[in-house]
Amino acid sequence: MHGDWLDIGPKTQIEPGTARTLPVEGGEEIAVFHTMRGEFFALVNACPHKQGPLSQGIVHGDVVTCPLHNWNISLRSGNALGADEGCVPTIPLRVDAGRIYLKRSAVLSPRAVLA
Amino acid sequence: MNAPMTFDTGAPPPKGSRERLVVIGNGMAGCRAVEEILARDPNRFEITIFGAEPRVNYNRIMLSPVLAGDKSFDEIVINGADWYTDNGITLVSGDRVDHIDRAHKCVVARSGRVEPYDTLLIATGSDPFIIPIPGHDLDGVVTFRDLDDVDKMLAAAEKGGDAVVIGGGLLGLEAAHGLSLRGMKVTVVHLMPTLMERQLDEAAGYLLKTELERRGQTILTGANTKAIHGLDGKVVGIELEDGTRVKADIVVMAAGIRPSTGLAKAAGLECERGVMVDDHMVTSDPDVLAVGECVQHRGLCYGLVAPLWEMCRALADHVTDAPSGYLGSVTSTKLKVSGIDLFSAGDFSGGEGCEDIVLRDAARGVYKRVVLKDDKLVGAVLYGDTADGSWYFDLLKKGESVADLREGLIFGQAFASGGALADPNAAVANLSDEAEICGCNGVSKGTVVKSILAGACSLDAVRSTCKASASCGSCTGLVELLLSLTMGEDYGGAREVKTLCKCTSFGHDDVRRLIVEKQLKSIPQVMQELHWSTPDGCASCRPALNYYLLCALPGAYVDDQKSRFVNERMHANIQKDGTYSVVPRMWGGLTNPRELRAIADVVEKFNAPMVKVTGGQRLDIFGIRKEDLPAVWADLNAAGMVSGHAYGKSLRTVKTCVGSEWCRFGTQDSTGLGVKIEQMTWGSWMPHKFKIAVSGCPRNCAEATIKDFGVVCVDSGYELHVGGNGGIKVRATDFLCKVATEEEAMDVCAAFTQLYREEAHYLERTAPWIERVGLDHIKSRLLDDPDAIRRYAARFRYSQQFSQDDPWAKRASGERRDLHAHIATVRPLVVTPEMENA
Numbered sequence: 001m002h003g004d005w006l007d008i009g010p011k012t013q014i015e016p017g018t019a020r021t022l023p024v025e026g027g028e029e030i031a032v033f034h035t036m037r038g039e040f041f042a043l044v045n046a047c048p049h050k051q052g053p054l055s056q057g058i059v060h061g062d063v064v065t066c067p068l069h070n071w072n073i074s075l076r077s078g079n080a081l082g083a084d085e086g087c088v089p090t091i092p093l094r095v096d097a098g099r100i101y102l103k104r105s106a107v108l109s110p111r112a113v114l115a
Numbered sequence: 116m117n118a119p120m121t122f123d124t125g126a127p128p129p130k131g132s133r134e135r136l137v138v139i140g141n142g143m144a145g146c147r148a149v150e151e152i153l154a155r156d157p158n159r160f161e162i163t164i165f166g167a168e169p170r171v172n173y174n175r176i177m178l179s180p181v182l183a184g185d186k187s188f189d190e191i192v193i194n195g196a197d198w199y200t201d202n203g204i205t206l207v208s209g210d211r212v213d214h215i216d217r218a219h220k221c222v223v224a225r226s227g228r229v230e231p232y233d234t235l236l237i238a239t240g241s242d243p244f245i246i247p248i249p250g251h252d253l254d255g256v257v258t259f260r261d262l263d264d265v266d267k268m269l270a271a272a273e274k275g276g277d278a279v280v281i282g283g284g285l286l287g288l289e290a291a292h293g294l295s296l297r298g299m300k301v302t303v304v305h306l307m308p309t310l311m312e313r314q315l316d317e318a319a320g321y322l323l324k325t326e327l328e329r330r331g332q333t334i335l336t337g338a339n340t341k342a343i344h345g346l347d348g349k350v351v352g353i354e355l356e357d358g359t360r361v362k363a364d365i366v367v368m369a370a371g372i373r374p375s376t377g378l379a380k381a382a383g384l385e386c387e388r389g390v391m392v393d394d395h396m397v398t399s400d401p402d403v404l405a406v407g408e409c410v411q412h413r414g415l416c417y418g419l420v421a422p423l424w425e426m427c428r429a430l431a432d433h434v435t436d437a438p439s440g441y442l443g444s445v446t447s448t449k450l451k452v453s454g455i456d457l458f459s460a461g462d463f464s465g466g467e468g469c470e471d472i473v474l475r476d477a478a479r480g481v482y483k484r485v486v487l488k489d490d491k492l493v494g495a496v497l498y499g500d501t502a503d504g505s506w507y508f509d510l511l512k513k514g515e516s517v518a519d520l521r522e523g524l525i526f527g528q529a530f531a532s533g534g535a536l537a538d539p540n541a542a543v544a545n546l547s548d549e550a551e552i553c554g555c556n557g558v559s560k561g562t563v564v565k566s567i568l569a570g571a572c573s574l575d576a577v578r579s580t581c582k583a584s585a586s587c588g589s590c591t592g593l594v595e596l597l598l599s600l601t602m603g604e605d606y607g608g609a610r611e612v613k614t615l616c617k618c619t620s621f622g623h624d625d626v627r628r629l630i631v632e633k634q635l636k637s638i639p640q641v642m643q644e645l646h647w648s649t650p651d652g653c654a655s656c657r658p659a660l661n662y663y664l665l666c667a668l669p670g671a672y673v674d675d676q677k678s679r680f681v682n683e684r685m686h687a688n689i690q691k692d693g694t695y696s697v698v699p700r701m702w703g704g705l706t707n708p709r710e711l712r713a714i715a716d717v718v719e720k721f722n723a724p725m726v727k728v729t730g731g732q733r734l735d736i737f738g739i740r741k742e743d744l745p746a747v748w749a750d751l752n753a754a755g756m757v758s759g760h761a762y763g764k765s766l767r768t769v770k771t772c773v774g775s776e777w778c779r780f781g782t783q784d785s786t787g788l789g790v791k792i793e794q795m796t797w798g799s800w801m802p803h804k805f806k807i808a809v810s811g812c813p814r815n816c817a818e819a820t821i822k823d824f825g826v827v828c829v830d831s832g833y834e835l836h837v838g839g840n841g842g843i844k845v846r847a848t849d850f851l852c853k854v855a856t857e858e859e860a861m862d863v864c865a866a867f868t869q870l871y872r873e874e875a876h877y878l879e880r881t882a883p884w885i886e887r888v889g890l891d892h893i894k895s896r897l898l899d900d901p902d903a904i905r906r907y908a909a910r911f912r913y914s915q916q917f918s919q920d921d922p923w924a925k926r927a928s929g930e931r932r933d934l935h936a937h938i939a940t941v942r943p944l945v946v947t948p949e950m951e952n953a
Contacts, residue, residue, distance in 0.1 A: 003225075008938055012339055016308045017677035021932060024941040032938060036651045038312040053693040056681040056741075059653040064656035067681040067689055072654075096388075107941055 005094065007049035008032065011040065019055040019064070021045055027108055030091060031055035031076050032100065033061055041075040042093045042102055044110050048086025121370035137232035139212045140877055141166025143175055144407025144423050145238030146194055151431035155204055155404050161434065162204045163230055165222070168261055171195055175261070176420050182265050182293030184874065202253030215382035217400055217854045233645045234434065237379055237390060237405040241310055241372040241418065248282065250343030255350035256366045259290045268365065272297035276364035278587035279353050281340050283310040285450060287369030288327070292452040295332055302333040302361050304340055304353065314448045316650045319482050319498040321639040326455055339537050341523070389416045395433035396426055406430050412443060418592040419446045426731065447508045449501070458504035462486065463494030474525045481641065482523055484650065490518040503527040543596045543760040552597070553590045558583040559807045562573065562709040563594060567601045574598065588879055591620070616655035618647050622661070623876035630667050636665065638675055662764065665800055669914030682762035684934065686922045687744055695744060696737045699751050700760035700797065702790035703771045704732030713754030731768035731806065733759055748923035757921040760798065767806050770818065774811030783828035785811035788857050795843050798919040799868065802875040807864070820848045823881040824864055833860040837867055838885035846882040849890045852898060863897070866907035870896055
């Protein structure tokens with residue numbers, strides 16, 4: 001499984017209810033989330049509204065609230081929730097044997113996957 | 116190791132006349148598959164079963180009751196020796212199959228025995244996952260998988276002492292329960308923050324943890340085991356990542372299971388996490404089937420017993436030429452720990468289009484949550500009352516619309532299926548007079564109705580006459596229904612309370628009061644006791660609860676960083692481009708060459724694009740990246756500067772003018788008093804930001820009359836003002852009182868600050884707070900009782916002991932580096948870890 005999956009380290013490096021970041025040289029920074037329920041998600045670290053760093057928002061359920069203007073973004077789909085409209089690309093993620101893997105092609109060009 | 120034994124009896128039809136079926140694995144899956152095949156066609160196969168354990172087939176999921184002493188081994192045997200004999204099955208037990216030779220269609224066992232097959236069935240189950248930490252191979256470290264493990268645990272328990280169970284999942288908790296019943300002192304170490312996180316949400320996990328702790332177990336969540344320590348090859352204890360050591364005479368590893376795929380992989384069969392099978396349980400070799408926990412079907416591996424029965428049916432249909440197909444299973448879980456009712460099924464992780472219905476009944480310790488998607492039930496978690504578990508599970512498996520049941524769904528089958536009862540009004544009307552409405556005060560429906568008929572025509576009147584809903588308030592809705600049922604159109608309607616957020620029906624005041632009354636100590640506990648309707652709150656209530664708990668329990672409450680807004684977590688102000696601005700504290704607006712040099716050096720060293728003088732008389736350094744914050748703070752700390760809290764719902768700054776020391780109009784030392792007040796109040800967390808100013812004369816150059824607390828010095832003393840605001844809606848302060856000395860001015864400042872901390876709503880500035888409660892309320896609290904100022908000020912100073920730590924110093928020394936460092940940097944196709952296992 002390691003061919004197209006990029007190992008970004010152990011799942012213990014992200015405390016539940018928080019996110020951490022993964023800059024991509026020549027690409028867009030990725031935020032990797034760990035929810036209180038123990039699920040992991042990866043999204044481009046930019047709110048569809050004004051590119052706020054989602055990694056710094058409060059995580060509740062499977063939603064993050066952007067720290068700049070309080071948009072609620074679904075970690076599962078990247079869609080803005082409620083009255084707001086917009087979508088941030090998500091990066092396929094899997095956890096195996098305690099480590100987190102991201103889909104390599106999506107890491108390098110997340111917006112291509114969205115299209 | 117026991118010698119291999121063979122039950123080779125019975126009188127099968129002559130060899131060669133039938134196909135040969137060889138089964139690897141004498142467990143629940145292998146034997147059930149054989150039973151299913153025999154039920155369809157008893158004469159089709161000549162069957163040989165290999166088992167690695169030297170015993171007959173037993174019910175592995177009943178090992179927990181054996182450990183707990185509720186059952187004996189004989190009681191959990193599924194198929195005794197007779198079954199093999201009667202069905203002409205050859206059982207080769209205690210002899211492990213080492214090799215599958217697909218080219219010659221035979222298996223080779225450890226003893227050298229070679230068994231040819233026409234059809235092979237792999238049912239090797241799963242292996243316990245052994246965490247490869249130092250000491251995992253010490254004597255006294257056991258898994259919980261088979262009867263040998265149980266025997267080892269029972270032997271250890273006979274001597275008493277301490278047991279550590281690594282893993283707070285289903286299996287781990289059952290092991291812990293058994294060992295605890297057998298008299299051992301048990302500690303459960305669980306990596307994740309929630310027990311059984313795969314089956315439970317945070318709220319139910321919290322209830323479970325509380326109950327297990329009440330029973331004397333120690334539960335450590337969010338705990339990562341670093342090593343197991345031994346003496347003379349025998350285990351003596353474990354050590355956690357944070358350095359904590361726990362004594363142990365036995366360590367049970369229950370950190371999960373892995374499909375046992377070794378044999379299949381070595382034979383070249385297609386495997387991923389498990390042995391790959393199609394809907395008829397056929398592997399990549401049409402003559403080789405696989406079933407049970409070792410398989411991967413449509414991307415899923417199962418570790419529970421129910422799917423296994425369904426797989427075995429499909430397998431038997433296939434080999435007897437009546438293919439049906441297995442389509443995957445929806446699973447449910449029950450914890451086998453006596454006295455704890457816990458049920459979960461389906462998917463309750465939420466997600467797009469999902470809707471939660473939550474019922475919490477704190478008095479009975481009940482938590483129920485069902486998850487709906489497109490009007491269908493997709494998941495359920497029940498704690499404390501699992502009577503409706505099978506009903507929910509049935510609805511879930513059927514996948515039919517539950518739109519008609521929706522209103523009463525969470526109350527269970529009896530309620531929801533009662534036809535007209537689906538209307539909550541009707542349900543309440545149908546309650547008997549003896550039914551309890553208010554659990555706190557033990558008030559029945561009859562009593563409430565009687566008091567309404569006697570003239571109590573509002574909620575408050577009911578509360579004062581019969582006490583119903585007068586304590587925790589969770590029955591408020593029921594009482595209001597009774598009011599409307601009893602009074603009909605005469606009832607004036609429910610009272611309007613602005614709730615804290617959409618997760619609760621309580622308002623801010625109720626939440627604050629109940630935290631104190633019920634002595635609540637954590638956010639999950641508040642959510643459970645106050646019947647929160649969401650599993651872990653939202654971005655509005657989490658910061659509010661964190662503040663309310665912090666205020667109520669100074670020194671005792673552990674701040675929940677993940678419930679804090681980014682600025683308070685990073686101790687800097689986030690800007691529109693995601694960088695931060697940093698404001699060091701300048702006491703009373705004073706600074707000196709050393710501080711200015713340090714700020715200038717930081718600006719140059721980190722290429723800060725802008726420095727600005729703030730309205731609060733300090734300097735703001737812009738454009739700092741989150742990774743650089745700790746280094747910036749280290750440099751500022753070195754020059755003696757601490758955090759200015761310019762980012763917090765907290766004391767911001769004390770603005771001063773130069774006062775009598777320099778100014779020809781100055782009446783008092785306003786600068787000196789400002790510095791003293793800032794030293795007293797800095798670091799305090801508040802419902803919202805809080806600004807103070809001290810002006811040296813009524814010309815008021817420090818603009819003290821638009822601050823939350825303002826001091827205007829006059830010849831005869833100090834005039835104290837409160838509730839000013841220079842923001843969106845300008846509000847001049849109200850005059851509170853006048854005092855003669857600096858000490859008195861500081862006491863009133865501390866007292867007013869504490870009153871605001873204790874009574875305002877989260878995110879309510881002093882100005883709207885005072886407009887809401889009235890200046891008279893503030894005056895009566897602080898000035899009516901001559902001792903009140905002293906009491907409030909003492910409470911403020913007590914809580915300040917715990918909040919005057921410079922947060923920058925800790926971060927600069929490396930604390931919480933994970934908040935600042937990236938996980939890694941991706942340089943196309945290369946990953947450079949910056950910190951592993953942080």
